[in-house]
Amino acid sequence: EDxxxxxxxxxxxxxGESSSLNCSYTVxxxxxxxxxxxxxxxxxxxxxxxxxxxxxxxxxxxxxTLTKKxxxxxITAPKPEDSATYLCAVRGDDKIxxxxxxxxxxxx
Amino acid sequence: NAGVTQTPKFQVLKTGQSMTLQCAQxxxxxxxxxxxxxxxxxxxxxxxxxxxxxxxxxxVPNGYNVSRSTTEDFxxxxxxxxxxxxxxxxxxxxxxxxxxxxxxxxxxxxxVL
Numbered sequence: 001e002d003x004x005x006x007x008x009x010x011x012x013x014x015x016g017e018s019s020s021l022n023c024s025y026t027v028x029x030x031x032x033x034x035x036x037x038x039x040x041x042x043x044x045x046x047x048x049x050x051x052x053x054x055x056x057x058x059x060x061x062x063x064x065t066l067t068k069k070x071x072x073x074x075i076t077a078p079k080p081e082d083s084a085t086y087l088c089a090v091r092g093d094d095k096i097x098x099x100x101x102x103x104x105x106x107x108x
Numbered sequence: 109n110a111g112v113t114q115t116p117k118f119q120v121l122k123t124g125q126s127m128t129l130q131c132a133q134x135x136x137x138x139x140x141x142x143x144x145x146x147x148x149x150x151x152x153x154x155x156x157x158x159x160x161x162x163x164x165x166x167x168v169p170n171g172y173n174v175s176r177s178t179t180e181d182f183x184x185x186x187x188x189x190x191x192x193x194x195x196x197x198x199x200x201x202x203x204x205x206x207x208x209x210x211x212x213x214x215x216x217x218x219x220v221l
Binding site for chain 2: 032034036041042043044045046049087089091094095096097098099100101
C-alpha cells in the first residue's frame with residue numbers, strides 16, 4: 001500500500017533561518033512526487049513535480065530534491081510570507097496519495 | 109480559463125439527507141479526483157477518474173458515489189449524509205504525461221448535523 005509520511009508536523013523558524021522539510025514514501029513504482037503549498041481556507045497550490053532520484057527543482061526560495069525513498073523541500077532564507085502548510089504527494093499507479101503536511105511558521 | 113470550480117462553497121445538511129457536490133474544469137484534463145481534508149488527517153482520496161466513463165475508488169470511498177459522463181464534470185454524491193462526513197472537500201484535475209500539474213478547486217465546506 002502506498003504511504004507518504006511528512007516530518008516534522010510543525011516547524012517555527014526565524015526569518016532568514018534556512019531549513020528542510022522531509023517527505024518519505026513507500027510506493028510500488030513511483031510515477032511522480034509532488035509538492036504543494038496550502039494557505040488557510042484555500043485549496044493546495046502546486047509547487048513541483050519530481051520523477052526520478054537525483055532530480056531537483058527550484059522556485060524562488062524553495063528547492064525540492066528526490067531520492068529513492070524520500071524527498072526534501074529546502075527553504076532558504078525564508079520570509080514571513082512563506083508561512084503555510086506544505087504538502088507532499090506521490091503517484092504510484094493512478095492514485096495520488098498525500099501526506100499529512102508540515103505547518104511552517106516564519107517569525108519576523 | 110476558470111480552472112477548477114466547485115459549488116457550493118458551504119453547505120449544511122441534516123443526517124440522512126443526500127446532496128451532490130459539483131466540480132468542473134475547463135482545461136480538458138483527463139484525470140479528476142475528490143479529496144476530503146480533516147484536521148490532522150491531511151488530504152484523503154475519495155474517488156478518482158482517469159477519463160470520461162471511468163471511475164475508481166480511493167482511500168475512503170464509503171458513503172460517496174461519483175460518475176464521469178463528460179471530461180469537464182465530476183460530481184460527488186453523498187447518498188445519506190452522516191456527521192462523520194463533515195469535512196472540507198476538494199476537487200482536483202490534472203493532465204497525464206510529462207510535468208504533471210494537479211490543480212485544485214477552492215473547496216466545499218460541508219457540515220452534517
